[in-house]
Amino acid sequence: MMRVIVTMVLAAVIALPAQAELMIRITEGADNAIPVAVVPFGKADGFQPSENISQIIHEDLAMSGEFKPLPSERMLSLPTNGDDVFYRDWRLLGQKYLLVGQVQPAGGNKVSARYELFDVNREKRIMGETASVAADNLRTLAHHISDKVYEAITGTRGVFSTRIAYVTLDMENGKRIYRLNVSDVDGKRASVRLKSKEPILSPAWSPDGRRLAYVSFETGRPAIYIQELATGKRTRIAQFPGLNSAPAWSPDGDSLLMTLSRDGNAEIYKMDVASRKLTRMTDHWAIDTEPDWAPDGNSFVFTSDRSGGPQVYRMDADGGDLSRLTFGSRYNARPRFSPDGENIFYVHQRDSYFHIARMNIESGEETILTRTKLDESPSVAPNGRLLIYATQEGGKSVLAVISADGGSNYILPSRFGDVREPAWSPFLN
Amino acid sequence: MIRTYSKLFALLVAMGVMAGCSSTGGTQEEGAYGSDVSAVDQEGGSEVYGGEGSSGVSSQTMTDEERAAQAEQAAQQEQAAMRKITTFYFDFDTSEIKSESRDVLIAHAKYLAANPNRSVRLEGHADERGTKEYNLALGERRAKAVERFLVVNGASRDQIETISYGEEKPAVMGHDESAYAQNRRVELIYQ
Numbered sequence: 355m356m357r358v359i360v361t362m363v364l365a366a367v368i369a370l371p372a373q374a375e376l377m378i379r380i381t382e383g384a385d386n387a388i389p390v391a392v393v394p395f396g397k398a399d400g401f402q403p404s405e406n407i408s409q410i411i412h413e414d415l416a417m418s419g420e421f422k423p424l425p426s427e428r429m430l431s432l433p434t435n436g437d438d439v440f441y442r443d444w445r446l447l448g449q450k451y452l453l454v455g456q457v458q459p460a461g462g463n464k465v466s467a468r469y470e471l472f473d474v475n476r477e478k479r480i481m482g483e484t485a486s487v488a489a490d491n492l493r494t495l496a497h498h499i500s501d502k503v504y505e506a507i508t509g510t511r512g513v514f515s516t517r518i519a520y521v522t523l524d525m526e527n528g529k530r531i532y533r534l535n536v537s538d539v540d541g542k543r544a545s546v547r548l549k550s551k552e553p554i555l556s557p558a559w560s561p562d563g564r565r566l567a568y569v570s571f572e573t574g575r576p577a578i579y580i581q582e583l584a585t586g587k588r589t590r591i592a593q594f595p596g597l598n599s600a601p602a603w604s605p606d607g608d609s610l611l612m613t614l615s616r617d618g619n620a621e622i623y624k625m626d627v628a629s630r631k632l633t634r635m636t637d638h639w640a641i642d643t644e645p646d647w648a649p650d651g652n653s654f655v656f657t658s659d660r661s662g663g664p665q666v667y668r669m670d671a672d673g674g675d676l677s678r679l680t681f682g683s684r685y686n687a688r689p690r691f692s693p694d695g696e697n698i699f700y701v702h703q704r705d706s707y708f709h710i711a712r713m714n715i716e717s718g719e720e721t722i723l724t725r726t727k728l729d730e731s732p733s734v735a736p737n738g739r740l741l742i743y744a745t746q747e748g749g750k751s752v753l754a755v756i757s758a759d760g761g762s763n764y765i766l767p768s769r770f771g772d773v774r775e776p777a778w779s780p781f782l783n
Numbered sequence: 784m785i786r787t788y789s790k791l792f793a794l795l796v797a798m799g800v801m802a803g804c805s806s807t808g809g810t811q812e813e814g815a816y817g818s819d820v821s822a823v824d825q826e827g828g829s830e831v832y833g834g835e836g837s838s839g840v841s842s843q844t845m846t847d848e849e850r851a852a853q854a855e856q857a858a859q860q861e862q863a864a865m866r867k868i869t870t871f872y873f874d875f876d877t878s879e880i881k882s883e884s885r886d887v888l889i890a891h892a893k894y895l896a897a898n899p900n901r902s903v904r905l906e907g908h909a910d911e912r913g914t915k916e917y918n919l920a921l922g923e924r925r926a927k928a929v930e931r932f933l934v935v936n937g938a939s940r941d942q943i944e945t946i947s948y949g950e951e952k953p954a955v956m957g958h959d960e961s962a963y964a965q966n967r968r969v970e971l972i973y974q
Contacts, residue, residue, distance in 0.1 A: 530952075553951040555915055575946060576919070597923055597947065600916040613916065620920035641920040657917050663876060664917050685876070688914040701914050708912055728958065730914050746958060775915070 376520075376541030376753070376766040376773060380416050384761050387422035388507065390415055390451040391444055394426055395467065396434030398458035403492055407457055407467055410496035411503065414514045417540060417755070418504065418740070419763040424449055436470045436479055444474045451480075453503055460486045469499055471506055481506045493543060513539060513735045517779040518742060519547075519557040519566055520753060524771035534568060536583065539735075539755075539778070541766045547581060555775060558601050558610075563782045567591075567601035567610060578612055580627070591630060602645045602654070611635065611645035611654060622656055635673050644688045648695050655679065655689040655698055666700055668715075679713065682720045686711070688731065692738045692758065699723075699732040699741055699758075710743050712758070723760050733778045734758065744774040865890035869971040870954075871929060872964060875910070878924040880932055888929065891971060892936030899939065905929050906970045907947040908954070910963035915949055922947030929969045944974075 392415065395408040415421035426432075430443040433454050444452050455469030466486035473480050483502065487495040494515070501512030518541075522533045532554040537544035548554060552571035559566060560580075567580050577593035578601050592598045596615030603610055610625050614632075622635040622645050636642040640660035647654045653675075655668045664687040666680040680686035685703030692699070695715075702711035702720070707727040713720045726745040733742050740763065742755050747765065751772035755763045766773065845853070869891075871884040880888065895901060907926030909918035926945035934940055953966040 553948065555919075555949075555951070571948070571951075596945075597919060599919050613920065615920070615923055620923065641917065641924065643920045644914060644916045657914070659876075659917075664913070685913060687917050703913075728912065749958065 375544040376537065376768055378413075378417075378541050378764055378766055380413075380764045381762045384419050384757060387420060388451065389424065389447075389449045390421050390453065390503075390507075391424040391429060391447070391449045392426075392453045393429060393432055393434070393455075395454075395469070396456040398456070401457070401459055403457050403465060404490065405492035405496065407492055407496040407499070408453075408455065410493060411453065411500045413540065414497060414500035414512075415503065417764050418512075418514075419757045419761055420504075420508065420739070435468075436472070436482070439472060441472075441474055441477045444472075449474050451503075451507060453499075455499075459489075463489050465489045465492060465495065467495055467499065471503055493538065497538065510739060511737050511781065513737050513740065513778075513781075516736060516782055517563075518733075518753075519559065519775075519777045519779070520773055521554050521557065521775040522768050522771060522773045523751075524768075534566070534570075536566075541753075547583070547586070556600055557775060557777045558603055559777055559779045560603050561605055561607045561780055563780050566777075567603065569599050569601070578610075591625065591627070597643075600644050602647055604647050605649055605651045611647065611656075613643040613645070622654075633673075635669065646690050646698075648691055649693055650695055655691065657687040657689070666698065666713075679715065679718075680720075681718075682711070690732050690734055692734055693736055694738060697758075699734060701730050701732065710741065710756075721760065723756060723758075724754075725762070726754060729754075731775050733776050735778045736780045740778075742776040742778055744776060862890045862893065866894055871969045871971070873925055873967045873969070875963070875967065876913070876921065878921065878928040880928055885932075888932050889936050892933045892938045895933065895939070895942050896937030899942065902942040902944065902974045903933075903938075904972045904974055905943060905945045906952075906972065907945065908952060908966055908968050908970070909950045910966040911950045911953065911958070912963065913950075915951075919947050919949035922949045925967075925969050929971065 392408050392412040412423045415423050424447060428447065431440060433439045434456050435454060439452065439454065452472040452474055453469060455467055457465060457467050460466035464486045466484055468484040470482040471480045481502065485495060485498060497514040500514040504512030516539055517536055518539055519536050522535060524531050529551060532550050533546045534548040534554050534557060535544050535546055550570055550572045555569040557566050557568040565580050565582050567578060569576050569578055575593065576598045577590050578598050579588050579590050581588035592612060594614050594616035597613055597620055600613040601610045609627055612623055612625060613620050614623050619639060620641045620643050621637065622642050624633045624635055638660050640658050642656055642658045644657040645654050651671060653668055653670050655666055657664050658667050663684045665678055666686050666689045667676055667678050669676050683703050687701045689698040689700040697712050697714055699710060699712050702709050702722060704722065708729050709722045710724045710729045710732045711720055711722045728746040729743050731744045739758055740755055741758050742753055744751055745754050747767065750767065751774045753766040753773055753776045757763060865887045868887045872881060905926040907922030909921045926947055930943045930945050933943060954968065955962045955965045
C-alpha cells in the first residue's frame, strides 16, 4: 500500500511538457473586430530574445476574437517608440489602435519590455509601461502586455495570463494513457500533472488558482483528489462506494459540491474541505449531478433527470427552493455560471446534435452558441468573454474556444490523440 | 425443451447479427464473442436436433434416469452457453433491461445462486453523446439495474460489484449509431 502511494505522488509531480502541448488554429474573429497594429518590437543590438514578444501579443489579440491585428508585412513603417509614430500611416491602413515597443536585457538574467499604446483616430498615447521578467519567461511578459492592451481598449480584464487544465487521451503501445495537463490559454507551455492508464475526469480549479480537484480511476475505482499545482502534493478526499464525481469548488474555496452514490443513487453532497464533513444537498431517486456554484455562493445549479431526461435545476445553498431552469429540449446538462451569475452555459441537444447553449437566468432566453455537433464540458473564462469546450473534429476530440456571445475563435487540437475536459482557471494574480 | 432451445437459438442469432455488424470496428472482445456464438450455434443445434443419431444410442433403450440425466445435461449446457453472453445493451439515456437480455441474465443469476463462491463485476457504460458526468451516473444506473435483476433472480448482493466508466471506455470507436448502440452496455465479468 505504501509503495502504491509513493508511486502515485511521483506520477503526479513529474511533468513532460512535449507530450502535452496543444496546437492552435484561429478560426474566425467577430465581424466588428477592432483593427489594431502590433508593430514588431525593437531589440537592443545583438540581443536575441528566446520568444518573439510582439508576435505573441498579435496572436493573443487575434485569439480573443475581438481584435483584428494587422499583418506586419502590410505596415508602412515600423516604429519602435512613440516619437517615431506617424498617425497618418496607420489611419491609411484603417487601424484604430497601435502598439509599439522594445525589448532589452535588464541585467540579472532579466528581460524588460517598454511598450506604448496609441489611439490612432484621437492621435493620443493611451498607455505606456516598462515591465520585466526572467529571461526564460518571455511568454508571461507577452501575455501580461496583451492583458494590459485588452483592458485599456475594452475596459474588461484580459485572460491571456490565465491557464487551462485539460485531459488528453492517447493510445500508446495499444494502451490508453490519460494525462491531466495545465497550459497557457493558447495551448503553449503545457505540462503534465498526472498520468494514468485509467480515466481522469472533471478537473476543477480552486478559486485561488493553486489547486485542482479532479476525478481519477487510478485505483480501479473513481475517487476525487485535490492536487496542489506548485508542489504536486495531492490528497484523496473522496472514495466512497459507487460514484465519486463532478467536484465543484465553492466561491470561498472552503467546500466542494460533488456527486456521490454512497447512499444508493447519484446525489449531490457538499464536503467541507478542511473537516471532510459531508452534507447531502439533493434527495431524489433520479440522477443528480454536475453541480456548479453561483458566483455569490447563495445557490447552485445542477443536472437532474427527475423530469424523465436531463435538465438543469437550481437550488439554494441551504438545499431549499428548487427550480427547473431549462425547458428548450429533451437534453440540457452540465451547467456553468457566467462570472456575473446572470447566465448559465450548458450542453443542449437539438435534433440529434449536442451544442453549447447560453441562458439568461432571469429572462429564460436561450441562445445556441456553437455550430459543432458533439459538444461538451463548457468552461467560462474568468472575464466572462470567452468559453472553452470539447468537441469533435475529424474523428478526434479537440478543444474549441468561442466568444461567450457566439462566434468561433480558435481550436486547440492535440498533436497526438484526443483532448477533452477543459477547465479555465480563475485570474491568477 | 425444443421451445427453450429455439428461444436461445433466436437469441444467439440476434446477438450474432449484432456482433457481425461490428466486425469492421470490433474490439478483440467483440470478435471472441462472435466466435462463441457460432460455436454454440453448431453444438447446440446438434445436441438438440441430432443428439440421438450421433450418440448411436437408440432412445428406446434409454431408461427414465438416463433420459432425465441427459435432459439435465442438456439444460446445463444450455445455461452454460447462455452465460457466454456477458454484454447487455441499452437504449439511449435509459437503464431499462431489454427483453432479449432477460433469459441470459437469469442464467447468470441461477449460476451465481448455485455457486456462492463466485462473484461478478458489472461495468456500466454509456455512448459518447451528452455529458461525461451525467454519463457516469447513467452507466452506474445501468450496472445497478443489472445488479437488481440478478438479485431478484437469486444472486446475492455480496457476489456483485458495480462500477461505471461512463463514456470513457467505448467497446467500439466511431461516431455513429451502430457504434453508439454497442457502447451503451453493461459488461458482466466473472472475477
